[in-house]
Amino acid sequence: MTRAERPEPLPPGWPKGRYRMTHRAMKALRIADHLLRRGLAYSSVEATDHVIRTAAAAECGQHEPSSTTCTLVRAVLDFLIPASSPTTTGSTQHATSTVVAVTLHRHTP
Numbered sequence: 500m501t502r503a504e505r506p507e508p509l510p511p512g513w514p515k516g517r518y519r520m521t522h523r524a525m526k527a528l529r530i531a532d533h534l535l536r537r538g539l540a541y542s543s544v545e546a547t548d549h550v551i552r553t554a555a556a557a558e559c560g561q562h563e564p565s566s567t568t569c570t571l572v573r574a575v576l577d578f579l580i581p582a583s584s585p586t587t588t589g590s591t592q593h594a595t596s597t598v599v600a601v602t603l604h605r606h607t608p
Contacts (some may be wrong), residue, residue: 526561527571531579533559534572541580568572 530551538545539554548569
């Protein structure tokens with residue numbers, strides 16, 4: 500198992516809502532990654548709730564996502580592949596590459 504599949508635990512002392520939001524965002528990123536890698540959806544229009552819940556969540560081992568998580572998955576897809584991207588318009592054969600880095604800083608009171 501790689502480090503990405505087994506991340507370090509989140510720092511203690513955060514409010515409960517922050518843990519929920521962070522876990523939801525990580526789940527949305529995993530599902531969006533799965534959709535893109537399997538060719539199930541390349542845009543938020545193709546990523547319907549049904550596609551996200553049945554194909555992506557079941558195949559990548561996630562519990563069925565809520566409507567909020569499905570909305571977040573579509574937002575991630577829009578961020579990674581904008582609507583004006585050549586890969587979604589089909590006019591040319593260009594590859595789009597985006598690197599997203601998330602850094603968690605430990606807050607000490």
